[in-house]
Amino acid sequence: MKSQSMSSLKIDNLQLSQQGKLLLSLNEEVKGGEVLTIMGPSGSGKSTLLNWLVGMLPSDFYANGELYLNQQIITNTASHLRNIGLLYQDPLLFPHLTVEGNIAFAMPKGDKKTRKDEISEALNQVGLAGMEKRCPQNLSGGQQARVALLRVLLSKPKAILLDEPFSKLDSQLRQETRQLVFEQIQRYSLPAVMVTHDESDAIAAQGKVITLDALPLNQAAS
Amino acid sequence: MIVANTLFTRLVRNSPYLLIALLVVPVLGGLLGVLLPAFGWFPALGANEFGLFGFVQLFNTPGIERMVLLSFGTSLISTLLAFVITVLILASYFNSPWLKRIQRLLGPILVIPHAAAAIAIGFLITPSGFLSRLISPWLTGWDIPPDWLFPHDPYGLSIILGLTLKELPFLLLIALGVLAQPEIGKTLKAQHKVASSLGYCPMTGFFKVILPSLYGYMRLPILAVLAYSSASVEIPLILGSNTPPTLAVAIMQWFNDVDLSLRIKASSGAILQILITLSLLGSWCLLELLVKKCSTSFLVNGEREYGGMLIQRVTHLITTVMLSVIGLALVAMVLWSFAGFWSFPDLLPQQLVTLHWSSALLQMQTPLFNTLVIAISTTLIAIALTLFVLEAEQQNTKTISAISGFIIYLPLLIPSIAFLFGLVWLFEQVNSQHAYINVVFSHLLFVLPYVFLSLANSYRRLDPRFSTVAASLGVQPSKIFWQLKLPLLLSPILIASALGLAISFSQYLPTLLSGAGRINTITTEAVTLANGASRRTSAVYALMQMLLPALFFILAWAAPKLFFRNRG
Ligand SMILES: Nc1ncnc2c1ncn2[C@@H]1O[C@H](COP(=O)(O)OP(=O)(O)OP(=O)(O)O)[C@@H](O)[C@H]1O
Ligand SMILES: [Mg+2]
Numbered sequence: 001m002k003s004q005s006m007s008s009l010k011i012d013n014l015q016l017s018q019q020g021k022l023l024l025s026l027n028e029e030v031k032g033g034e035v036l037t038i039m040g041p042s043g044s045g046k047s048t049l050l051n052w053l054v055g056m057l058p059s060d061f062y063a064n065g066e067l068y069l070n071q072q073i074i075t076n077t078a079s080h081l082r083n084i085g086l087l088y089q090d091p092l093l094f095p096h097l098t099v100e101g102n103i104a105f106a107m108p109k110g111d112k113k114t115r116k117d118e119i120s121e122a123l124n125q126v127g128l129a130g131m132e133k134r135c136p137q138n139l140s141g142g143q144q145a146r147v148a149l150l151r152v153l154l155s156k157p158k159a160i161l162l163d164e165p166f167s168k169l170d171s172q173l174r175q176e177t178r179q180l181v182f183e184q185i186q187r188y189s190l191p192a193v194m195v196t197h198d199e200s201d202a203i204a205a206q207g208k209v210i211t212l213d214a215l216p217l218n219q220a221a222s
Numbered sequence: 223m224i225v226a227n228t229l230f231t232r233l234v235r236n237s238p239y240l241l242i243a244l245l246v247v248p249v250l251g252g253l254l255g256v257l258l259p260a261f262g263w264f265p266a267l268g269a270n271e272f273g274l275f276g277f278v279q280l281f282n283t284p285g286i287e288r289m290v291l292l293s294f295g296t297s298l299i300s301t302l303l304a305f306v307i308t309v310l311i312l313a314s315y316f317n318s319p320w321l322k323r324i325q326r327l328l329g330p331i332l333v334i335p336h337a338a339a340a341i342a343i344g345f346l347i348t349p350s351g352f353l354s355r356l357i358s359p360w361l362t363g364w365d366i367p368p369d370w371l372f373p374h375d376p377y378g379l380s381i382i383l384g385l386t387l388k389e390l391p392f393l394l395l396i397a398l399g400v401l402a403q404p405e406i407g408k409t410l411k412a413q414h415k416v417a418s419s420l421g422y423c424p425m426t427g428f429f430k431v432i433l434p435s436l437y438g439y440m441r442l443p444i445l446a447v448l449a450y451s452s453a454s455v456e457i458p459l460i461l462g463s464n465t466p467p468t469l470a471v472a473i474m475q476w477f478n479d480v481d482l483s484l485r486i487k488a489s490s491g492a493i494l495q496i497l498i499t500l501s502l503l504g505s506w507c508l509l510e511l512l513v514k515k516c517s518t519s520f521l522v523n524g525e526r527e528y529g530g531m532l533i534q535r536v537t538h539l540i541t542t543v544m545l546s547v548i549g550l551a552l553v554a555m556v557l558w559s560f561a562g563f564w565s566f567p568d569l570l571p572q573q574l575v576t577l578h579w580s581s582a583l584l585q586m587q588t589p590l591f592n593t594l595v596i597a598i599s600t601t602l603i604a605i606a607l608t609l610f611v612l613e614a615e616q617q618n619t620k621t622i623s624a625i626s627g628f629i630i631y632l633p634l635l636i637p638s639i640a641f642l643f644g645l646v647w648l649f650e651q652v653n654s655q656h657a658y659i660n661v662v663f664s665h666l667l668f669v670l671p672y673v674f675l676s677l678a679n680s681y682r683r684l685d686p687r688f689s690t691v692a693a694s695l696g697v698q699p700s701k702i703f704w705q706l707k708l709p710l711l712l713s714p715i716l717i718a719s720a721l722g723l724a725i726s727f728s729q730y731l732p733t734l735l736s737g738a739g740r741i742n743t744i745t746t747e748a749v750t751l752a753n754g755a756s757r758r759t760s761a762v763y764a765l766m767q768m769l770l771p772a773l774f775f776i777l778a779w780a781a782p783k784l785f786f787r788n789r790g
Contacts, residue, residue: 054419079418080427080526086419092412096434097521104522105430106420115524155420 006070007032009053009084009159009191014065016048016057023048023061024212030159032189035182035205039196040212046195050161053193054086055079069158085157087181089164091148093136099123099147100132106155122150126180142173146180153184160185162194166201178204230700234617237610241670242629244607248645248667249632255644259489267482276490283487285466292462293469293498296378297452298505300385305444307386307540308393312436313428314537316414325398327545328391333721333775335728337749338767340384340460341760342551344752345558347372347380350566352554358567367566373461380461381468385451387548392447393440400439410435425530430521441510445503446634452499453637456730460752469495470639474731477643478739492640499637559761582762586744593727593743593770596658600665601722604673605715611674612681613703616689630674633667642735649736657737664732665725673722680714681707712785716778724771744770 010029017023023045030036038046051057053067056079067075074082093102103119123129126146136144145165152160165181166174178201185192194205202209258264262273280286315321331339346352349367358364373380401407410432417427458468466472473495476488558564562573642664649660684707692702708715730745748763 054415056415056418078423080421080423082419083421084419086416088412088416090409090412092409092416094413094431094434101518101522104524105417107524109524151420157419 007158007189007191008068008070009193010068010071011053012066012068014049014052014063014067016045016052017062017064018048018060026065026210028208028210030191030193030207032191033186035185035192035194035207037194037196037202037205037207037209038212039202039209041214044212044214046212047163050086050163050193050195053161054084055082083156083158085152085155085160087148087152087160087162087165089167091136091141091144093144093147093151095135095137097136098132099128099134099136099139102136102147103151103154106151108156118154119150122154126150142169142177145169145173145177149177149181149184153188157190159191159193162192162196164195164197167197175204182206228698228700230698230703231617234610234614234699234703237607238614238626241607241611242626244666245629245632245670248648248663249636249641251648252641252644253636255647256489256492256640257644259486259647260493262486264486264489267485269486276486277494279487280490280494283472289466289469289472290494290498292378292381292458292466293452293495294502296381296385296458296462296468297448298502300382300389300451301444301448301506303382303386304389304393304447305440307390307544308397309433310533310537311394311541312397313425313433314534314541316424316428316432321398324541324545325395328394330772331388331391331548332395333724333771334388335724335745335767335771336384336388336454336456337460337728337730337745337752338764339388340457341748341752341764342555343380343384343387343547344373344461345554345757345761346547346551347383352550352557355567355569356550365567374463376463376465378458378462378468381458383547384457384461385454387544388457389447389451390544393443396443397436397440400436406435406439421526423527423530425533426526426528429528434521445506446631448502448506449499449635449637452502453495453639455639456749459749469498470637473639477735488643492637492643495637496640555761555764558757559765561758578756578758578762582759582766586747586763586766589742589744589747590766592741593745596661596665596733596741596743597723597726599662600669600726601673601719603662604666604669604722605677605719607670608674608677608718609681609708609715612678613707615682616684616686617699631671634671638668638731642731646735646738657740660736660738661733661741664736665729668729668732669722669725672725673718676718676721677711677714680711684710713782716781717775720771720774720778723774727767727770 008029008031011026013025013027015022015025026049028036038049040046048057048061052061052063055074055077057063065075066073069082069084093099094105097105100116100119103122104115107115107118120129120132123131126149128143128146131139131143136147139147145168162181166178169177182205194201196202259269260276262276263270283289311324312321315324334342344351349370349372354362354364354368354370362368401410413431413435414424414427417431418424422430453470455470455474458471459474462468462471464471467475469491473488473491476484476491557571559578560574560576561571561578562575564571645664646660688706688710689702692706693699697706727743728745729743730749733741733743733746744763744766748760748767751760751763754760
């Protein structure tokens with residue numbers, strides 16, 4: 001693939017602050033197929049970093065720095081035009097749509113039949129063959145997680161962000177799902193940023209690990 | 223929980239039955255009292271043979287089709303409009319601070335009685351009203367009031383305007399209430415975020431992701447609004463045409479006619495009214511199905527942007543127009559209440575006088591006294607009963623059954639015009655001559671549901687461990703209730719009381735009918751004056767109608783703050 005060599009997410013001299021005090025600063029580039037792991041204590045700003053990456057930083061925060069996706073600057077691009085997919089610990093499937101509907105919702109426009117086939121094949125690959133018409137509420141946690149993953153991937157994002165994506169799964173399921181996610185990230189050659197509290201996630205990601213500091217106590221208190 | 227057997231606990235335990243009886247007996251009795259005459263049984267007239275002549279008479283009334291059409295059309299269109307505008311506002315301002323601001327602007331309108339709102343809108347749109355003054359003569363060249371039909375237009379446009387403006391804040395606040403619930407709101411917002419990260423523009427994301435879930439929570443309130451507006455009397459009476467009026471207004475006029483034989487036709491009309499309301503609810507559900515069916519493929523077609531900017535602009539426009547209409551109507555009413563001589567195209571009166579206020583306040587003493595006495599007695603009963611029922615719920619450690627939960631809202635769902643006349647007949651049967659008591663009794667039907675709705679959440683959220691701890695210390699249940707729970711719930715109780723008072727203040731039909739026309743309140747006077755000669759006096763009464771509930775809401779809000787500040 002040609003895009004493989006170009007695919008990258010670059011965080012250029014980011015400084016995130018809340019009410020004048022610095023929360024974190026970061027300068028990183030993630031190449032396609034790589035996973036950058038962010039760890040750190042609760043409240044250190046991990047989710048806030050992801051919010052900045054997708055362009056949904058709450059008005060409380062102030063950010064300085066630039067964001068490049070595939071060499072294009074997108075710092076001020078509206079979130080829905082960024083092509084950055086998000087995967088949370090909650091699958092957040094849409095309850096009014098079927099499994100198929102949830103995935104179709106995410107896919108680009110196109111011929112109905114082609115889309116349908118693509119969905120069936122993808123479901124097949126993750127062991128959910130024949131579940132097209134099921135309601136998401138009636139799936140197990142692991143199945144929901146896989147549908148959520150497919151939903152992100154089939155939307156053809158140019159990068160993917162994972163916010164503690166496996167923390168609600170038990171250890172067996174966690175390992176399987178994790179493997180699946182990383183496989184798919186490699187397959188689509190996506191730059192990925194993963195937030196996690198779990199060491200084993202970080203090891204499995206096999207990428208660079210950044211640990212954010214807790215806010216110094218005196219600073220947090222003031 | 224094992225509860226001691228004292229007078230207090232017995233009282234509490236039996237209170238749910240009293241509540242149910244107080245609501246079911248009048249409504250069902252009232253319906254019976256309409257059903258019998260509708261089918262020809264009306265002994266007072268010597269009619270004691272069942273038959274359909276009431277209906278024959280009804281359908282021979284000139285203009286009856288128009289009455290039905292007006293009732294059906296105005297309520298369906300206004301509810302549809304209110305719903306669409308609510309959705310547009312939510313979609314356009316979903317993640318914007320404007321949503322909170324609009325909510326704050328519209329909230330107070332909720333407690334403005336229908337009659338006062340109708341009077342205010344009338345001031346805006348009459349030929350010599352504020353609207354035509356605003357655009358004359360510089361734009362229109364009018365030196366004399368234009369010859370337009372508003373209000374009282376035969377198509378019911380003024381009614382639709384009035385109903386929409388009253389329904390909109392209600393639906394919007396319901397929707398915002400759903401979004402404010404921690405679990406639902408948070409999930410919906412996160413799902414919207416997901417849609418956004420999947421490339422959906424905020425507006426399309428709202429329609430495809432939030433609306434289908436949100437609608438489920440808004441469905442019942444929408445149906446309630448639809449049912450209410452199909453049979454409401456105040457707005458069509460003040461803003462509608464009389465040739466012919468809506469069915470509900472016509473029924474009221476027949477019932478109040480000196481010619482008692484019209485009672486049979488009126489009762490048949492009440493049955494027809496119920497059928498209209500039911501068919502409206504049915505039509506809404508059909509419409510819902512249709513939209514659902516047509517939208518399934520639309521939801522998942524992958525289209526991410528449907529002219530969101532255009533819709534947003536249209537919504538800005540609608541919102542601005544709506545807020546201006548409300549603002550201007552209020553300004554117009556205040557101006558009229560102080561106006562001296564005010565010739566036509568002038569925007570402002572030549573002079574401002576306080577004469578109308580001082581003379582109206584003098585006249586107003588009896589109605590004001592009646593209004594307060596009735597509202598306070600009704601609210602006290604409603605609050606006490608509600609608290610007892612909620613306490614019974616906690617002592618039984620289970621919430622009241624679904625059926626009882628439904629019965630509480632019965633008086634709000636059944637068109638009141640359909641059972642109030644029967645209720646009056648019932649009063650006559652049991653020979654209840656006491657107009658005050660009858661009025662309080664009928665107000666209770668409408669005050670109780672709202673007070674219950676308003677208090678139930680806070681009471682149920684009260685941490686049960688408080689009472690467990692107190693009980694383990696050997697404190698009597700009654701003492702826990704009076705000295706622990708009630709002080710903890712002071713604020714919600716006061717708010718519920720203000721709400722109860724506001725609902726009672728605003729009642730028109732129940733006061734008029736149960737009081738047999740002998741008890742005047744601010745609201746009945748305001749409605750009578752609305753189509754009368756003096757616009758200035760009418761303005762004062764309508765303003766009083768708004769000021770009274772506002773005053774009590776401010777009191778309810780401020781009192782706990784003062785109370786607790788004294789404690790330090
Ligand atoms: N919407 C918001 N508005 C204001 N402050 C916020 C908002 N969201 C988070 N914060 C604050 O910003 C800081 C960083 O929060 P963030 O959610 O990024 O932490 P986190 O590292 O993701 O923690 P966790 O591991 O618990 O998820 C915290 O002090 C938090 O209280
Ligand atoms: Mg977080």
